[in-house]
Amino acid sequence: MTQSRRDEGLGPSPVLSEENAKKIRLVVLDVDGVLTDGGVYIGALPSGESLEMKRFDIQDGLGVRLLQWAGIEVAVVSGRVSKATAIRARELDITECHQDGGAQKISAIRGILERQGLDWDQVAMLGDDLPDLAVLRKVGVPAVVGNATEEVRKVALWQGRCRGGQGAVREFCEAILKGRGDWDALVEAYVTARSGEGEEE
Numbered sequence: 182m183t184q185s186r187r188d189e190g191l192g193p194s195p196v197l198s199e200e201n202a203k204k205i206r207l208v209v210l211d212v213d214g215v216l217t218d219g220g221v222y223i224g225a226l227p228s229g230e231s232l233e234m235k236r237f238d239i240q241d242g243l244g245v246r247l248l249q250w251a252g253i254e255v256a257v258v259s260g261r262v263s264k265a266t267a268i269r270a271r272e273l274d275i276t277e278c279h280q281d282g283g284a285q286k287i288s289a290i291r292g293i294l295e296r297q298g299l300d301w302d303q304v305a306m307l308g309d310d311l312p313d314l315a316v317l318r319k320v321g322v323p324a325v326v327g328n329a330t331e332e333v334r335k336v337a338l339w340q341g342r343c344r345g346g347q348g349a350v351r352e353f354c355e356a357i358l359k360g361r362g363d364w365d366a367l368v369e370a371y372v373t374a375r376s377g378e379g380e381e382e
């Protein structure tokens with residue numbers, strides 16, 4: 182059984198400096214090994230149509246929501262084409278969801294930057310393996326999950342303790358929002374919005 186954030190023994194998450202946290206306008210998330218543990222269930226329906234399923238973490242999803250609440254754009258960029266990824270992105274209102282079997286992630290992100298009028302220094306990416314390396318070398322805040330491979334760990338400004346699919350995205354979202362000083366207010370806004378007293382969603 183892999184260790185997750187909910188298990189004891191991981192220790193405190195590393196912090197992200199205020200300077201780095203405050204410049205982030207776009208967070209790019211890899212899918213396999215970051216939003217998931219990298220496992221893919223592959224099978225077929227009785228009709229013969231192939232079926233691919235992935236397991237996503239609900240606490241990661243809330244972290245994404247809180248980033249969006251803070252005005253930070255979240256994008257998903259994957260080197261594998263999967264309906265499961267598109268469905269999860271839609272659930273989280275992530276409109277910038279790019280899947281390319283050739284793992285041409287730089288060109289996908291360049292398109293987002295042009296549309297949003299941002300530059301590479303305002304981008305954070307959370308990755309786990311070699312398909313992310315070219316992007317991690319270009320962005321202002323390169324970050325990796327706790328079980329990332331050595332090559333990407335070497336270029337990361339921030340490495341979480343959680344494994345991909347086991348709370349790594351939530352851990353990074355919290356590091357950004359705490360670095361900006363926004364975390365406590367967002368938590369309170371979230372609670373208020375669900376107490377029957379607030380005006381937000």
Ligand SMILES: [Mg+2]
Pocket residue numbers: 211212213214215308309310312
């Ligand atoms: Mg990956």
